[in-house]
Amino acid sequence: MSTKGIKRADFAAIAHWITPDARVLDLGCGDGALLQYLKKQRAAIGYGVEIDDEGILECVKNGVNVIQGDLEGGLSGFADGSFDFVILSLTLQAVRSSEHVVREMLRIGREGIVTFPNFGYWRNRLQVMRGRMPMSSNLPYHWYDTPNIHLCTIRDFEEFCASNGVRILERVVMRHGRTISFLPNLLGSLAVFRFQRD
Amino acid sequence: MDATNHTSTAGPVSPRTAHFDQPLQLANGTLLPAYDLVYETYGSLNAEKTNAVLVCHALNASHHVAGFYADDPQNVGWWDNMIGPGKPLDTRRFFVVGVNNLGGCFGSTGPQSINPATGEIWGASFPVVTVEDWVSSQARLADHLGIRSFAAVMGGSLGAMQALSWTIQYPGRIAHAVVIACAPNLSAQNIAFNEVARQAIISDPDFYDGDYNRHDTRPTRGLRVARMIGHITYLSDDEMASKFGRQLRRDKLNYNFGVEFEIESYLRHQANKFSDYFDANTYLRITRALDYFDPAAPCGGNLSLALEPASAGFLVVSFTTDWRFSPERSHEIVKALLDNRRNVTYAEIDAPHGHDAFLLEDPRYHRLVAAYFDRIAQEIGV
Numbered sequence: 001m002s003t004k005g006i007k008r009a010d011f012a013a014i015a016h017w018i019t020p021d022a023r024v025l026d027l028g029c030g031d032g033a034l035l036q037y038l039k040k041q042r043a044a045i046g047y048g049v050e051i052d053d054e055g056i057l058e059c060v061k062n063g064v065n066v067i068q069g070d071l072e073g074g075l076s077g078f079a080d081g082s083f084d085f086v087i088l089s090l091t092l093q094a095v096r097s098s099e100h101v102v103r104e105m106l107r108i109g110r111e112g113i114v115t116f117p118n119f120g121y122w123r124n125r126l127q128v129m130r131g132r133m134p135m136s137s138n139l140p141y142h143w144y145d146t147p148n149i150h151l152c153t154i155r156d157f158e159e160f161c162a163s164n165g166v167r168i169l170e171r172v173v174m175r176h177g178r179t180i181s182f183l184p185n186l187l188g189s190l191a192v193f194r195f196q197r198d
Numbered sequence: 199m200d201a202t203n204h205t206s207t208a209g210p211v212s213p214r215t216a217h218f219d220q221p222l223q224l225a226n227g228t229l230l231p232a233y234d235l236v237y238e239t240y241g242s243l244n245a246e247k248t249n250a251v252l253v254c255h256a257l258n259a260s261h262h263v264a265g266f267y268a269d270d271p272q273n274v275g276w277w278d279n280m281i282g283p284g285k286p287l288d289t290r291r292f293f294v295v296g297v298n299n300l301g302g303c304f305g306s307t308g309p310q311s312i313n314p315a316t317g318e319i320w321g322a323s324f325p326v327v328t329v330e331d332w333v334s335s336q337a338r339l340a341d342h343l344g345i346r347s348f349a350a351v352m353g354g355s356l357g358a359m360q361a362l363s364w365t366i367q368y369p370g371r372i373a374h375a376v377v378i379a380c381a382p383n384l385s386a387q388n389i390a391f392n393e394v395a396r397q398a399i400i401s402d403p404d405f406y407d408g409d410y411n412r413h414d415t416r417p418t419r420g421l422r423v424a425r426m427i428g429h430i431t432y433l434s435d436d437e438m439a440s441k442f443g444r445q446l447r448r449d450k451l452n453y454n455f456g457v458e459f460e461i462e463s464y465l466r467h468q469a470n471k472f473s474d475y476f477d478a479n480t481y482l483r484i485t486r487a488l489d490y491f492d493p494a495a496p497c498g499g500n501l502s503l504a505l506e507p508a509s510a511g512f513l514v515v516s517f518t519t520d521w522r523f524s525p526e527r528s529h530e531i532v533k534a535l536l537d538n539r540r541n542v543t544y545a546e547i548d549a550p551h552g553h554d555a556f557l558l559e560d561p562r563y564h565r566l567v568a569a570y571f572d573r574i575a576q577e578i579g580v
Contacts, residue, residue, distance in 0.1 A: 023539070045539065053562050056545050060513075060569040067532060067544045077533040 009177040010089055010115040011037050013192045017113060017170065018042045022084040025108060027071050027101070028091035030055050032064030039064075047083075049074065072097055075104045083109040092116045093148040099164060106166065106197045115192045118173065120153030120185040138189050154185040157193065167198040206274050208265035208282035208289060213238050213305065216342045222300075222335055225328040225490075232314065235339050236305030237261050237297040240281060241289030243345070248578045250293045250345040252336060253277065254353035254360035257428065257484050258476060260304035263296030264289070279559045286568035291580045292349065300335050301327045301483045309408075309479030322408025326483055329356075329491045333363045337371065349574050352376035354556035355523065356484070359491050362531070365508035366493055374574055375508075376567065378515045379556040381527035382501050382534070383492035388522065391431055392485040395424035399478045408479050417478045422469035424481055429468055434519035434552030501530060502537035511541040513570045515563065517555040518548045543570065 011034055018024060021043050026035050029048025032055075038044035048066040050056055059066035067077070072095060086109030088101065093116050095101045105112040117138040118124075124134035133143040141148065152160070154173060161168050173180045173188030180188040213236050222230045238261050243250060253263045255276070264275035264282050281287045281294055298306040301324060309324040340348065351361040351372050358380035364372045384392070399405055402420030406413050433441075442461040457463045497503035512535055516528035525546050535542040547563045549555040555563070 047536070047542075053545075053548075056543070057562075057566055057569055060543055060566060060573065063573055065541055065543060067536075067542070068546045069544075077529055077536060079533075079537060082536070 008033065009174050010190060010192050012177075013172045013174065014038070014087060014089065014113055014115070015041045017194050018044055018085060021045065023082070025049070025078065025083040025086045027075075027086065027088045027105070028094075029059065029064070029066060029089075031058035032062040032066060034087065034089055035059075035064045036062050071095055071101055071104075075108065078108045080107055081110065085109055085111050085113055087113045089113075089115045090117065093151050095150065098150050098160070102160075102164065102166060106195075111169065111194060111196045112166075113192070113194050114157075115190060116152065116157070117148075118154050118185065118188050118191045119151040120155065121175075121189040122186050123189070125186075136189075154188065154191045157191065161193075161195060165198040166195050168193055168195045170194040206264065206266050206278050206282065207284060208240050208275065208278060210268040210271075211238050211240065211262075211265035211275070212267070213261055215305065216339055218335075218338055218342070220338070222331070222338070224325050224331050226325050228325050230300070230307070230325065233300060233307035233335070234305070234311070235297055235300070235307075235335060237295055237339060238263060238265070238275075239296075239343075240264050240294040241292055243293040243343070244580060246578075247345055248347070248349060249291060249575075249580045250295060250340070250343070250348050251287060252295050252297070252340070252348050252351045252364075253281065253287075254332075254336070254351065254357035255296070255299065256353070256355040256357045257481075257488070258425075258472065259357075260302065261296040261298040261306075262304070263294065277557065279557075280564070280567065286564045287352065287571055288568075288575075291575050292571070295339070295343065295345075297336055297339055299327075299332045299484075301325075301480055301487075303475075303477035303480040308477070309483070310411075310477050319411045321411050321479060324479060324483070326486050328487050329359050329363050330367060332487070333360055333367050336360070336364075337368055340371065347371045347373060349578055350374040350376055350571070352378070354378040355380065355553065356488055356491075359488075363491075363493060365510045365512075366504060369507045369509045372510045373577070374511045374513070374570075376513045376515075376570065377528075377531065379517060379520055379523050379528075379553055380514070380531060381523040382494060382530050384489055385527075388431075389489050391427055392489055395427045396482055396485055398423035398427070399482060402478075405478065408482075410478070416473075418473040421473040421476060421478050421481060422466075425469045425472040425476075426465045429465060431522045432552060432554040434521065434550060436519060437551050437554075440550070501534040505531075505534045505538055505540070508535070508538065508540060512543070513567070514542060514544045515556075515566065516544075516546050517551070517553070517563075518546060519550055520553045520555065522553040 024044045024046040026048045035046035086105040127134040172192040173184035174190045259276040262275045264278045266274045283290045298304040301308045309320050313320045351364045353361045358377040361375045365375045399420035402417035404415045405417040445460040493504045494501040516525040532544045549560050
């Protein structure tokens with residue numbers, strides 16, 4: 001998990017969008033907590049993909065189906081359109097080829113759901129203005145040890161979708177578990193998007 | 199003699215024999231009128247008979263899965279590090295069954311048994327049996343033990359193929375399949391290695407077309423070479439390099455064909471040991487069972503279609519350095535299970551030991567299997 005320590009405020013937002021009994025694939029599922037949550041809240045039939053050995057072990061302990069593999073090369077085993085939702089929760093910023101992963105999400109799933117820490121959040125901007133790379137509970141790493149190689153703002157992601165044939169269906173921006181509708185790119189720390197192929 | 203073995207926690211065990219009079223229809227078209235299966239059990243079957251786990255063996259192993267024999271404490275079961283009290287497959291909770299497959303050479307009916315129809319050793323006339331035949335006979339053993347359904351069927355390599363076949367042949371009698379270092383069928387390269395091993399045996403002058411018993415001999419030279427070839431495919435290049443490298447037996451070259459390198463010494467030692475106890479006709483049959491195994495074949499090569507009847511939950515495990523049954527072969531199984539929306543967990547263990555890793559004690563691997571069996575134990579409430 002590339003955002004250790006974050007409060008999983010995105011769980012409820014994601015669950016809200018998942019239709020009952022939906023087939024859900026969670027990319028970078030960590031210990032399977034989200035899938036466990038969706039199983040309980042939405043009776044979702046879930047599978048996770050995770051690279052880390054400890055994550056796999058925790059998934060087994062949590063009773064979650066998990067496939068050990070790499071998001072960037074290991075999704076070919078999932079058939080086209082085989083899932084209702086493909087989720088990338090707090091992982092987009094840590095993948096090497098964001099375009100490829102989003103394309104794969106929309107090949108495998110009817111809809112994609114992405115959550116990421118908003119780099120445009122004012123506290124992050126403030127830290128940069130003070131001349132330092134931001135560190136927070138959402139971004140708990142130093143610049144030199146962070147797995148977050150592709151941080152973006154809400155506006156960046158929306159432009160990315162527009163130029164990659166991705167149609168945004170819904171967007172929720174949050175801070176401390178509460179929805180932010182005023183100046184979201186400035187006042188929101190966490191972005192949650194639901195999208196499909198254009 | 200001190201009749202204990204301190205590395206084994208399963209304690210002293212004894213094999214038993216079950217006799218079956220109901221004929222068994224074999225894949226090759228013949229009917230085996232009667233047969234014996236030798237088996238061992240560990241732990242106890244609960245009152246509801248829901249905690250039984252069948253452990254299937256691979257090429258050269260047997261029903262002696264765990265524990266040791268009181269009169270031979272050095273003879274420890276081949277998967278003793280996995281099975282026993284407090285082990286990943288914990289016999290304090292599960293009733294574990296190990297069985298020697300039909301055609302084997304450790305007591306179950308096979309080429310070294312007497313054919314009741316002739317009063318002579320079966321030898322070459324023993325039928326060529328398949329993975330499916332083994333599974334059918336294992337189901338009979340389950341009946342004999344009063345087990346309607348296994349909590350899990352588990353195996354590595356060829357043993358895993360049996361677990362996989364269980365999910366197709368008897369979907370209602372297996373709740374979980376633990377499929378380790380498996381492949382959904384053999385590649386041309388796998389078959390090629392098997393064929394070289396078989397030719398080594400068949401071309402041994404002591405083979406006598408499989409009727410070596412009549413000539414009071416055994417094709418041990420062929421068996422030795424067969425074992426050497428097999429053994430090479432069980433180890434990774436890296437593992438061989440780190441274990442033996444180019445290390446010489448003595449500190450100088452002798453310019454002859456004796457044992458110069460440590461790897462040669464190792465292979466010869468393993469081969470000699472093996473040829474002492476293993477039967478050549480059994481070796482031929484087991485390699486053939488491997489070659490023939492291809493559950494997708496009746497479905498036009500479509501493994502997803504073949505696994506449609508399977509309803510078990512699956513734990514599929516592969517090892518990164520296994521080049522005999524590489525992780526990609528496990529991916530094929532996982533993909534077919536995903537296509538059928540089955541419950542599946544897949545782990546790829548980064549281990550240096552090659553195919554043999556499934557028999558070794560890698561902590562990540564063992565923790566994973568332990569966690570999976572914990573889950574099964576919770577499901578059945580043991």
